[in-house]
Amino acid sequence: MTLKCIAIDDEPLALNLIRNYAMKIPALQLVQTFNDALTGAEFLRHNPVDVLFLDINMPDISGLDLIRSLKERPMVIFTTAYKNFAYEGFELEAVDFLLKPFTFDRFAKAFQKAFDHHAARQTQTETNPESLVVYAEYQRIKIALSDIEYIESSEKYIKIHLVKAKPVFTLMSLQKVLEKLPEDKFKRIHRRFIVSVSKVKSISNQKVQFASGVQLPIGKTYLQFIEEWLRL
Structure with missing residues (x-):
């Protein structure tokens, strides 16, 4: 099983890091990256993905507000340098919260949470209706x-x-x-x-x-x- 993802972050270095980390995980397909939150949100409305790596503190719209604006939400892994956003992130049912700068091991752990969550949903939908x-x-x-x-x-x-x-x-x-x-x-x-x-x-x-x-x-x-x- 392969999960499709995109990353939205206004920092080019952060996007490069996510891009490099994603390449190391065969079960994760990075479809596209965006340094503009509004463009990324518009892409999501027409191109559903499984996982979204999302910065919170961005200039045009915060990652929290972006998620609130989506009718169909992918699994979200927030990436931010600010600890004080953690509560709001989990309130929006984020799978995980990566505090910058994060290592590959921490990134892989967050992806595994998303992978397990997706597998559990599939199991429930397909084989456990009761x-x-x-x-x-x-x-x-x-x-x-x-x-x-x-x-x-x-x-x-x-x-x-x-x-x-x-x-x-x-x-x-x-x-x-x-x-x-x-x-x-x-x-x-x-x-x-x-x-x-x-x-x-x-x-x-x-x-x-x-x-x-x-x-x-x-x-x-x-x-x-x-x-x-x-x-x-």
């Missing part, structure tokens, strides 16, 4: 969909509440995990909650209740869930 694969506690964990009661957004993490086990924390947005779940089995009911439809036992006063006794509010923009649930 499970969810997430990264937690430095390893991949497969969670049976039937074990999930509800999913909660918790700052930059999500908290997957299970019926008969302790919750699982993973670095992912609520929207991203929703895209991985069967839409007929899981519904968003609030900006902070996704529920397993089959686990909802009752609805009252714009709240869902589970057999466990847990109650969750239904947000004003998600009230259509009540009618959908009643039709089941």
Whole structure:
């Protein structure tokens, strides 16, 4: 399996370094490099790739804003000289964060994370429709969909509440995990909650209740869930 990537950085030396490092990894194909963020963003809108190596502090538009502007996002590995951007980078679900100047070994480690993440997504899509694969506690964990009661957004993490086990924390947005779940089995009911439809036992006063006794509010923009649930 080969992953296609591009690099966007306003520093020519940084682009040359990424170019040289990429050549050493057979499973990584560097399609193109850009020293202009806007041109790179336009390329991405018409030419999807698997991985994006992206500087954060650029003159025309920051790497963080570039990612926010994309409807379809590749896996992102941020490359920057500034540590203070790390939190925002991971909040945008970056695979890794390379602090300049970085070595080939560190670059290769970041690529391996992206490679493993891509492989996990492929496995889930192709062979595990009844499970969810997430990264937690430095390893991949497969969670049976039937074990999930509800999913909660918790700052930059999500908290997957299970019926008969302790919750699982993973670095992912609520929207991203929703895209991985069967839409007929899981519904968003609030900006902070996704529920397993089959686990909802009752609805009252714009709240869902589970057999466990847990109650969750239904947000004003998600009230259509009540009618959908009643039709089941």
